[in-house]
Amino acid sequence: xxxxxxxxxxxxxxxxxxxxxxxxxxxxxxxxxxxxxxxxxxxxxxxxxxxxxxxxxxxxxxxxxxxxxxxxxxxxxxxxxxxxxxxxxxxxxxxxxxxxxxxxxxxxxxxxxxxxxxxxxxxxxxxxxxxxxxxxxxxxxxxxxxxxxxxxxxxxxxxxxxxxxxxxxxxxxxxxxxxxxxxxxxxxxxxxxxxxxxxxxxxxxxxxxxxxxxxxxxxxxxxxxxxxxxxxxxxxxxxxxxxxxxxxxxxxxxxxxxxxxxxxxxxxxxxxxxxxxxxxxxxxxxxxxxxxxxxxxxxxxxxxxxxxxxxxxxxxxxxxxxxxxxxxxxxxxx
Numbered sequence: 407x408x409x410x411x412x413x414x415x416x417x418x419x420x421x422x423x424x425x426x427x428x429x430x431x432x433x434x435x436x437x438x439x440x441x442x443x444x445x446x447x448x449x450x451x452x453x454x455x456x457x458x459x460x461x462x463x464x465x466x467x468x469x470x471x472x473x474x475x476x477x478x479x480x481x482x483x484x485x486x487x488x489x490x491x492x493x494x495x496x497x498x499x500x501x502x503x504x505x506x507x508x509x510x511x512x513x514x515x516x517x518x519x520x521x522x523x524x525x526x527x528x529x530x531x532x533x534x535x536x537x538x539x540x541x542x543x544x545x546x547x548x549x550x551x552x553x554x555x556x557x558x559x560x561x562x563x564x565x566x567x568x569x570x571x572x573x574x575x576x577x578x579x580x581x582x583x584x585x586x587x588x589x590x591x592x593x594x595x596x597x598x599x600x601x602x603x604x605x606x607x608x609x610x611x612x613x614x615x616x617x618x619x620x621x622x623x624x625x626x627x628x629x630x631x632x633x634x635x636x637x638x639x640x641x642x643x644x645x646x647x648x649x650x651x652x653x654x655x656x657x658x659x660x661x662x663x664x665x666x667x668x669x670x671x672x673x674x675x676x677x678x679x680x681x682x683x684x685x686x687x688x689x690x691x692x693x694x695x696x697x698x699x700x701x702x703x704x705x706x707x708x709x710x711x712x713x714x715x716x717x718x719x720x721x722x723x724x725x726x727x728x729x730x731x732x733x734x735x736x737x738x739x740x
Contacts, residue, residue: 418450418451421450422446422447422450424443424447428443428447448535448539451542465520465521465522465523466495466496466497466523467491467496467497467498467499467522467523468487468491468496468497468498468499468522468523468524468525468526468707468710468711469498469499469501469517469520469522469524469525469526470483470484470487470498470499470500470501470525470526470528470703471500471501471502471503471509471513471525471526471527471528471529472500472501472502472503472528473502473503473504473505473506473509473528473529474502474506475502476627476654478653478654478682478683478684479654479680479682479699480528482682482683482699482700482703483528483550483699483700483702483703484498484500484703485700485703486699486700486701486702486703486704486705486706486707487526487703487704487706487707489704490703490704490707490708490711491707494711496523499520499522501513501516501517504529506529506530506592506595507529507530507531507594508529508530508531508532508533508536509527509529509532509536514536514539514540517540517545518539518540518543518545521543521545522545523710523711523714524545524546524547524548524707524710524711524713524714525540525545525546525547525548525710526547526548526549526550526703526706526707526710527547527548527549527550528549528550529549530549530551530556530595530596531549531556531557531560532547532549532556532560534557537560546561546710546713546714547561547710548561548562548563548706548707548709548710548713549561549562549563549706550562550563550564550702550703550706551563551564556723558722558723559722560722561709561710561713561719561722561723562706562722562723562724563702563705563706563709563724563725563726564702564723564724564725564726565697565698565702565725565726565727565728566725566726566727566728567596567597567600567601567604567728568600568601568603568604568607569604569727569728570601570604570679570695570697570728571588571600571601571602571603571604571605571607571608571649571679571695572604572605572607572608573604573695573728573729573730574601574604574605574649574677574679574694574695574730575588575604575605575608575609575649575677576608576612577677577693577730577732577736578647578649578675578677578736579608579609579612579614581647581675581736581737581738581739582738582739583646583647583675583738583739584614584646585617585620585643585644585645585646585647586605586609586614586620586645586646586647586648586649587620587621587622587638587645587647587648587649588601588602588605588620588621588622588648588649588651589622589623589624589631589634589635589638589648589649589650589651589655589659590602590605590621590622590623590624590651591623591624591625591626591651591652592623592624592625592626593623598623598651601651601679602621605621605649619641620638620645622634622637622638624651624652624655625655626651626652626654626655627654627655627658628654628655628657628658628661629658630655630658631650631651631652631654631655631656631657631658631659631662632657632658632659632661632662633658633662634655634658635648635650635658635659635661635662635663636662636665636666639662639663639666639668639674640666645674646673646674646675646739646740647674647675647676647677647736647739648674648675648676648677649677649679650676650677650678650679651678651679652678652679652680653678653679653680653681653682653684653685653692653694654680654682655678656676656677656678656685656688656692656694656735657684657688659674659676660676660688660735663676670690670735671690671734671735671736671737672737672740673740675693675735675736675737675739676692676693676735676736677693677694677695677735677736678692678693678694678695678735679694679695679697680694680695680696680697680699681694681695681696681697681731682699685731685733686733688735690733690734690735691733691734691735692733692734692735693730693731693732693733693734693735693736694730694731694733695728695729695730695731696728696729696730696731697728698726698727698728701726702726705724705726709724
């Protein structure tokens with residue numbers, strides 16, 4: 407910290423009526439400050455636009471934050487982050503916090519104490535006041551965004567979910583299917599809605615009526631996919647194809663089909679989403695939409711490092727292309 411910054415920080419502390427030591431504790435994320443005092447001093451720092459000098463006390467690691475670890479899906483992102491970090495001579499620290507929308511409230515205090523070189527968050531977004539805390543401490547952050555739609559000023563890397571849903575459904579239509587079901591993810595996730603919008607667009611473009619009974623919201627996990635597929639396959643007029651919305655949900659759909667005495671793809675075609683490594687080892691191998699999870703992790707880490715170095719960034723939002731991978735789980739209807 408330069409002398410000018412020390413004077414500025416001292417002036418802010420004097421204005422707030424606290425000691426420089428107390429102001430430093432807040433600035434460094436220390437826990438031994440009363441919550442009301444912390445909030446008041448944060449407001450003073452924000453009002454003065456105080457920002458820690460970029461590059462000061464640089465650490466040697468990137469912090470990667472998930473709300474949960476699902477091995478096959480999460481590992482793709484982790485490997486992408488690790489590859490770029492390793493090439494830059496950095497380590498990766500993995501943190502699990504919060505829910506799918508944002509990290510928990512206590513995470514921000516911890517990361518301010520740890521002061522990583524940068525943070526990659528696999529969440530829908532991060533609250534505005536927490537963004538400002540990170541920015542004021544010179545900790546760049548990037549959201550890997552397979553789930554949400556972060557604010558325009560939030561650095562993020564996402565993928566083309568609408569196009570993925572469109573391609574999956576169009577593939578089934580081109581095979582001759584007309585009674586096509588869609589199991590998306592949670593209704594409060596933007597990626598779920600975007601994939602479903604892609605499904606609807608393909609059906610509408612083909613002039614195929616959409617039966618509301620065939621459109622369901624799931625949880626992106628095998629058990630949820632199986633439960634919904636059992637309901638769909640027990641309908642008086644069952645679907646001949648299911649766009650499962652995720653590879654993990656596809657596992658559940660395959661299980662439900664087997665329990666119903668149906669063979670994939672002879673009796674039921676299935677398209678997944680994500681193209682996790684497991685999709686190649688199923689029997690039959692899964693037709694799916696490739697979401698570039700590994701590259702999303704790579705690009706998010708590169709962006710975080712550029713921000714940490716103060717390098718110019720052309721755009722804060724990057725959307726990577728998805729594409730259809732046709733394997734063995736789809737065929738024309740019998």
